[in-house]
Amino acid sequence: MYSLLIVDDEALERKGWIMIIDKYLSDRICIVGEAKNGKEAVELAWKTQPDIILMDVRMPGLDGIMASKAIKKFLPEVKIIIISAYDDFAYAHEAIQLRAVNYLLKPVQRGDMLDIIDRQLTELDNERRRKAEEEELREALQSMMPYIKIGFIFELLAGNIKSTAKINERAEFLGIKQLPQVVLVANIDNFVQHTRNKKEIQRQVLKQKIFERIKEAAREFLESICIPSQEDKFVILLGPQIEDELPEKLRRRAERLGETIRREIENDPFINTTVTIGIGRVYTSIEHLHFSYEDALRALEYKFYTGGNQVIHIDDV
Structure with missing residues (x-):
């Protein structure tokens, strides 16, 4: 059900349109008010938020054009049908500037008005459907964003994206403010032996607990991204806190993380x-980030010599 506001300084005109609309369109539209001048029209439009307004032009005080301009400021999508007793080019031009859906000359035939309102109702149906579809797409995209982000990170780690411009564009779309410059890989020590006699659900619960702790720890370090990788590994990417942060300072932050x-x-x-x-x-x-990932994996190979429960930087081995 849509809503309609009728604005005309002549009471007989208002009552006549109310009767006609109630008779022929009551199943699709509800009349939410009637105003006898522009000031009342603005106040009622603010209060009732109509979908369509029948607006007379010549009224005492604030005329229909000025009232329409005021209403459009807070109801930019409202459909305004301008009605005038005068074939006035200036008014017609103003109506076009306002993007009024029609400019009609009195006396308006009942059939013409009903046809115009019916077209606007159809347009409102289409707009409502488009908005519902757009919202559905937005919600679907929002639910997919974590997976899109993970896919993007894996492409960076594999060195598959060569264009810096394309990387920046996708990062902006995903809400990544500072692109990462260093990669950490966390490897669960003795995961296979530790979970050999456990059920799959127990293995997944353990991995999820570890992942949650990693994310909690990384949250204190700005510009960090955490994703699960292989069965016993997690990847943490760290970017600079400020655009020109020195590499040595970023290395120390990565080690602290x-x-x-x-x-x-x-x-x-x-x-x-x-x-x-x-x-x-x-x-x-950023196009060289995959080298940092390869470094981190090579650093992990030295666990054979250092034992587990260690932090190993590639330059220290």
């Missing part, structure tokens, strides 16, 4: 395992 994650996992009584974190070098060019 790695140590924070290691300590949080070690001290959690409900996890009962540890992680080793490999850290890659800082690469200021």
Whole structure:
């Protein structure tokens, strides 16, 4: 059901249109008010938020054009049908500027008015349908965003995107403010042995607990992104806090983040395992980020010599 406001300084005109609309269109439209001048029209439009307005032009005080301009400021999508007793080019031009849906000369035939209102109701139906479809698409896209983001990160880690412009465009779409410059990989120590006799649901619960602790630890470090990777690994990407943060300072932050994650996992009584974190070098060019990922994976290989529950930077091995 849509709503309609009737504005005319002549009471007989208002009552006549009310009777006609109630008789022929009452199943599709509800008359929410009638106003006898422009000031009342603006007040009623604010109060009732109509979908369509029948607006007379010549009225005492605030005329129909001025009232329509005022209403359009807070109801930009309202459909305004201008009615005038005068074939006045200036008024017609103003109506066009207002994007009024029609400019009609009195006396208006009943059939013409009903046809015009019917067309506007159809247009409102179409607009409502388009908005519903757009909202549905937005909601679907919103629910997919985490997966789109993970896909984007994996493409960066694989070095599949060569264009910096394309990377920046996708990062902006995904809400990534500072592009990452260093990669950490957290590896669950002895995951296969630790979960050999456990059910799949128990393995997944353990991984989820570890992932949640990693995200909590990383939350304190601005511009960080965490994603699950292989069965026993998680990837953490860290970007600069400020655009020109020095690589050495970013490296130290990455090491602090790695140590924070290691300590949080070690001290959690409900996890009962540890992680080793490999850290890659800082690469200021985003298209080279995959080198940092490769560094981090190579650093993890040295766990064989250092043992688990360690933070290992590639430059320290």
